[in-house]
Amino acid sequence: MVTPATRSTRAPKTTGNIVFWRDVEPAPIVLITGPEDFLAFRAMERIRNLLRQREPDLERTSLDASEYASGQLELAASPSLFGEAKLIEVTGLSTMNEDFLNDTVAYLSAMAPDVTVVMHHGGGARGKKLLDAVKAGGAPVVDCQPLKKDSEKVDFVNREFRDARRSIEPGGAQALVAAVGSSLSELAAACSQLLSDTEGPVGPDVIERYYGGRVEATAFKVADAALAGRGAFALSTLRHALATGVDPVPLVAALAMKLRTVAKVAGSRGSSAQLAREFGMAPWQIDNARRDSAGWTPDALIRAVKITADADEQVKGAARDPVYALERAVTIVATSVSRR
Template identity: 50%
Template structure:
């Protein structure tokens, strides 16, 4: 029966997961702040994989300290080539007692000497001295990170994690315009994020350019005028529109993508990723953080799949996964008209599997 096939399709897409739950992280005794909440402290750990946000946070800290005292001295240390005693030497009081900012880069590549000296420094931080430890991720330096995170009253942590969700990138872009005192339409923000979703630095630069060049409200038309070559349709834009039930829009996006030279295979792959993730999440209970280890997914992926599942049924999802498999075969050579196969898949997915 068709119903049983659809149940099999959903079950196959879900697959089995033997992933264990993530271990609880060590207790953190210091404040953990976002990149735009940076403030002075004797020791500031700037952690996370998002280099652009980390660099901006460190730059904002420097500007803040400079504004408080223009005589601020800035010193840089490379953690990978650190020499024993270097931190203590730079942090020692000077003749004129100027405040100091010591920036230690690439702590994820640090020498054993830095680990020892920095842990010792936590017990006796120098007056009017601010030490920034930039750790970009990985296990190297774990002992130092644990010591910093336990140094209550001495250290703070600025967490700069990668902005993966579209909503986070939208908020980032909107905040850039607010900081510049400019009004921006939601459509303009969506267009910018679509054009520069892979590079936060480029997204920030684009926001800055539009803010400086535009006197009135920044709209989607403004973005198109400046970045027409970058505002392109991608496979996930087609899939997102179809999953939301927007048949006309998704069909238009598909035809624009194909006219721009997009290959049908990655478009099908984008649908496959979305539908299989939805199948894994369908019917689950509990918070996304709790389910992440069980399903082998990031919490934000679970949250996104749950939003995508709005209006869907298990039967409709199973039907769509069946059509997806047929379309995959067609675009890879089994069918005579891959474009027709894509359009058929979009019509069924847009109807949430009810056609």
């Protein structure tokens, strides 16, 4: 059973024992919260693997809290004929029915031995009584929030490689996030593929070889070239991308994002680490933006942002020829860079 000794000594009683998803250990009750399903899956997978290492004959049961029938939890947790350890994985807590709520609240006061119950609540107010009771008991709580910042995704990539006892160069991690970072599950799959298919440190050249054709990678190539004033290369890359079926929307989105980053950093004072914390970016993003901003005057930057905003509207349906609108924006951005 979860004892008071397992509770956090700093957090209030109702907060539970917050643990990182990579570090969670099996316990009689484990609560996983948050909308990032992939991280919730990884937390459940970790607990399952740890239990199977200790108990090869582990008996696993899956329950859906939204379709739960009264008595299922008690039945699943009851001792088996041969006394195997049990793992009960419960999903759908955000839409749990009353039978699950009542049965689980009752179970907390008399938890079965050798049973681990892992529950995932994706968010919302449903089941607050149960969540508060679980947290009040000091059970481990894993908060799985989306990784929205590129710096968080770069950290994720670095940890995936470190856990596999491999290394990835800083530029390699950044390039991988730029190429496949929109989906955490895809990012994890890309890490797994690189770990399986390559040897030694992974650098930007390896990422380019594997993922250089991805839409995100192509979009950022166009944006980087345009902001650096390399108009010919930006246009040729853009036309190649469009000819191979890349949609104009992510291309103009990458250009807009790069310009917004430069606009934030331009004229700002402080170290890369300080500005990274202030703007919610990684230090390397600050360094790149500072380098890009060196060729931009405030007036040129304002004009480029406006032109790109117009292009964004046009590629989303406001223009008959979105390709022309995008090429015009890239040309204007590239020719707005001053050579100092």
